[in-house]
Amino acid sequence: MLKIVSILIFMMLLLNAKELTDPAVIFQKKCQMCHALNSPSNDAELKSMAAPYMPLAMKSVVTGIDAIEEPKNNQELKTLTVAHIKDYIFNPSAEKSFCEDIIFEKFRYMPPLGRFISKEEATIVAPWVYDNFAPIKYKVD
Numbered sequence: 001m002l003k004i005v006s007i008l009i010f011m012m013l014l015l016n017a018k019e020l021t022d023p024a025v026i027f028q029k030k031c032q033m034c035h036a037l038n039s040p041s042n043d044a045e046l047k048s049m050a051a052p053y054m055p056l057a058m059k060s061v062v063t064g065i066d067a068i069e070e071p072k073n074n075q076e077l078k079t080l081t082v083a084h085i086k087d088y089i090f091n092p093s094a095e096k097s098f099c100e101d102i103i104f105e106k107f108r109y110m111p112p113l114g115r116f117i118s119k120e121e122a123t124i125v126a127p128w129v130y131d132n133f134a135p136i137k138y139k140v141d
């Protein structure tokens, strides 16, 4: 919990930063302090994790949406997933999350990021998150 609080304080310090347009930079500045790009490669990395690493979170989200919404193809799946991510950034909740209970036991919840990221930035980063972290078989060319 303390970890999340110090991350939030760090985020507040960035509040006045100007609008970002590069999705990789948005992710790096606004998501990566909690979501690592890859699975942890040693104990120290494992202990410092504040959230599921991104490919793990995306595996739950994409397979969950695929099972529940039954999209016709990967493009439609991407559209549904991007909408979910955009909403989740501002209104996260245990009911909406596709993460397993163990994730909530370990990391608690994702805080709403509304004061820290703009709607435009969320719109730019959400499709990039899909393209870079969705399981390979769901990739859209």
Ligand code: HEC
Binding pocket: 004, 007, 008, 027, 030, 031, 032, 033, 034, 035, 050, 051, 052, 057, 058, 060, 061, 085, 088, 089, 092, 093, 094, 096, 097, 098, 099, 103, 104, 107, 108, 109, 110, 111, 113, 117, 125, 126, 129
């Ligand atoms: C302060 C830490 C923190 C930050 C910053 C953060 N997240 Fe999260 N996020 C979490 C935690 C913890 C979870 C797992 C629990 C949950 O689903 O709420 C999570 C879960 C998620 C999920 C899975 C949602 C689901 O339906 O299962 C997605 C997608 C996600 N985050 C995307 C993002 C994106 C994109 C950003 C940057 C704009 C971001 N997060 C920034 C902590 C964070």
